[in-house]
Amino acid sequence: MQPSVSIIIPAWNEAFKISETLRSLHDLRDKEGIQKWNEFIVVDDGSxxxxxxxxxxxxxxxxxxxxxxxxxxxxEAGWKRAKNDIVVFLDADLGGTAFLTYKLVEPILNGNKDMVIARFPKAQKKGGFGLVKKLAVQGIYMLCGYETTAPLSGQRALRKQLLQSVPSLSDGFGIEVGLTIDAVNKGFKICEVDVPYQHRETGRDWAGFTHRGKQFVSVSKTLYHKWRDPVC
Structure with a gap:
C-alpha cells in the first residue's frame, strides 16, 4: 500500500491565490489512483x-x-502536525498548477528517494542577474558536494524521517539551502525533477531588487551557519 501524503502550505497575505491553489489540490485528491493525498495543512503566518x-x-x-x-x-509547525509519512512543502501562489504536485512525489512513492525538489520552467519575465542562485549553488556544493540546479525551490516532497533527523529549519530565504545541505550530509537521497509550476515572479524593479537583496543576505547567513555548525 502506498504511504499517505500531507501537504503543508505556509501563507502570509495570500488571500488572492490560496483558494485557487487548494482547489487545484482537491482536483489532485480526486484523481483516480491518488486517494492517499488526504491531508492539506495551511499555516497562516499572521496574515x-x-x-x-x-x-x-x-x-x-x-x-x-x-x-x-x-x-x-x-x-516546522505544519510538518509536526502532519499525520502522514510523506510531507510536501508548497508555496501558496501556485494556483491551478498545484495539481502537478503528483510529479513531485513520484520518486518518493517509487521508494528510492528521500527528498525531491521541483525545478521550475524558465521565468517568463526578466528577473535578477542570477547572483543569489550562483551563491546558493556554489555554497551547497562546497558544504555537501551536491550539484543542484534548483537550490532555492520551495516546492519539495520529503519523508518525515528526514525532517525528524535534521536540525530545525532555517528561516528566511535560506531555508531551502540549509535543508538541502543537512539532508545530503545526513546521507539522505535527493533528486530534482521538472514540474511546470507557475507562480508569482519578481521583475527588474525596485521591489524585485529589494527582494533579491534580502535573499542574498539570508542565503549568505545560512551558508555561514552551516559551515560553522555542520550536521553529522
Missing part, C-alpha cells in the same frame, strides 16, 4: 488580509500564527 477565510473551505487543518513568525517556523 493581515483574508488568507484564513479564503483557505477555510478547502484546508483540512489551518494553523494560525499569532504574528508573522517566518517561513521556517511555519513549515
Amino acid at each position: 493581515e488580509d483574508h488568507t484564513y477565510e479564503m483557505a477555510t473551505p478547502w484546508a483540512d487543518q489551518i494553523i494560525k500564527n499569532p504574528r508573522n513568525l517566518g517561513k521556517g517556523a511555519s513549515l
Whole structure:
C-alpha cells in the first residue's frame, strides 16, 4: 500500500491565490489512483488580509500564527502536525498548477528517494542577474558536494524521517539551502525533477531588487551557519 501524503502550505497575505491553489489540490485528491493525498495543512503566518477565510473551505487543518513568525517556523509547525509519512512543502501562489504536485512525489512513492525538489520552467519575465542562485549553488556544493540546479525551490516532497533527523529549519530565504545541505550530509537521497509550476515572479524593479537583496543576505547567513555548525 502506498504511504499517505500531507501537504503543508505556509501563507502570509495570500488571500488572492490560496483558494485557487487548494482547489487545484482537491482536483489532485480526486484523481483516480491518488486517494492517499488526504491531508492539506495551511499555516497562516499572521496574515493581515483574508488568507484564513479564503483557505477555510478547502484546508483540512489551518494553523494560525499569532504574528508573522517566518517561513521556517511555519513549515516546522505544519510538518509536526502532519499525520502522514510523506510531507510536501508548497508555496501558496501556485494556483491551478498545484495539481502537478503528483510529479513531485513520484520518486518518493517509487521508494528510492528521500527528498525531491521541483525545478521550475524558465521565468517568463526578466528577473535578477542570477547572483543569489550562483551563491546558493556554489555554497551547497562546497558544504555537501551536491550539484543542484534548483537550490532555492520551495516546492519539495520529503519523508518525515528526514525532517525528524535534521536540525530545525532555517528561516528566511535560506531555508531551502540549509535543508538541502543537512539532508545530503545526513546521507539522505535527493533528486530534482521538472514540474511546470507557475507562480508569482519578481521583475527588474525596485521591489524585485529589494527582494533579491534580502535573499542574498539570508542565503549568505545560512551558508555561514552551516559551515560553522555542520550536521553529522
